[in-house]
Amino acid sequence: MEYLKVLFEENGSMIAQGILDTLYMTFTATAVAYIFGLPIGILAEVTRKGGIHPIPFLNKILGLIINIGRSIPFIILLVAVMPITRIVAGTTIGPKAATVPLIIAATPFVARLIENTLRDVDGGVIEAARAMGANDLQIIFKVMLPESLPSLIMGASLATITLVGYTAMAGIVGGRGLGDIAMRFGYYRYQTDIMIVTIVLLVLFVQIIQNIGHMVSKKIDKRGKGEN
Template sequence: MTTDRILHLADEGNAVTAVLDFVYDWPNMWPSLWLGTQDTVYMVLWATIFSVLVGLPLGVLLVTTDRGGLTPAPAVRAVLSAIVNIGRSLPFIVLMVAVLSLTRFLVGTTLGPTAAIVPLSIGAIPFFARLVETSLREVDRGVIEAAYAMGTRKLTIVGKVLLPEALPGLIAGLVMTVVTLISYSAMAGAIGGGGLGDLAIREGYQRFNDHYLWATVILLVVIVQIAQSLGDLLVRRLSRR
């Protein structure tokens, strides 16, 4: 048997041993992993809610106040667009540090999952607003003009025509926002935001425990796949209507 063959078999044996060690260590890691998963879902869920509550009307305003929109107001649109662009231009890790004082003012602390919701929401709102704007611009203008010609009120056009017509695109944008928030939540662990990202840094990186790193990566991938699959299913069903 050649030396290369021996080295190859040795590497295979080491890989199998590493996988088995990881599997055997999983029950010991699971309590911490489960808590980290709950914190991640908690952060992402609330940040998503705030992103929709603020980002959806912001996206609608970006469309309706544009030239040729339902209520043209170029100056207002320019200000809103500038705010959104500033929010999107900041890297999330910088944003988290920049809003530490605001986070402490709002929730009384800068540590933990609840504190992480503040920068997560601020980072996701402009992102979702742009996706809303893009989806609304894809709505056939003929439908809007027909509703307007029939004397339909502008607010009714937005609620009964514009948003329902753009619903599949809005859901797709929401799913993209959720996936982005999951990655943001992992970065929030760098400043004590909790969740799987915090677990990966504390137990995996700082204590040189590769098993925690692998486990957090696996769980984050699973969470993203579940969110994306559910979102794709909903978009397909809405598109058939």
């Protein structure tokens, strides 16, 4: 216990800043990725063969974009988009810069999550809404999204957890955060204690996000069953 006290007295401010940087990168990238990924995922589901408004050509383009985006390993993407990062963020170092490749990596992942989640909506519910005169937009926003909300929330927690792992990789190219601390001190300077602390903190983040997502999703599910 005394050893941990000394460790945090000497490195507490650095670890605290690493936590803040990790949270900033994770939640900023998740939010922006959903801004871009949500409409792409909805369009991919709506325009597929058997969707509520099939457009095969557009669906193939969207599918290609999503597949290409998901196929590039994040560590390669970090380096490949550095020119874009410099234009958007004005730098290639720090949390703000790391957020750019995080958004690019997360957007196709989010789009696929949204597409797959909406595909699980009961077709009978959609047909019933159509029979009552609902148009495509009404079906999307009043039937498909509300019906799949619990699964969408679980998907959001999964996307956020994935980005926590990506932020750790961003530390390799100076993205800061806990990943950067683990690399600079735990790996390069052989400070195993700091490496262990960063790993424990990252595991805690993942567990907290997963538990919150599960709790909120379960609560919404119960509410829906109660109303039915």
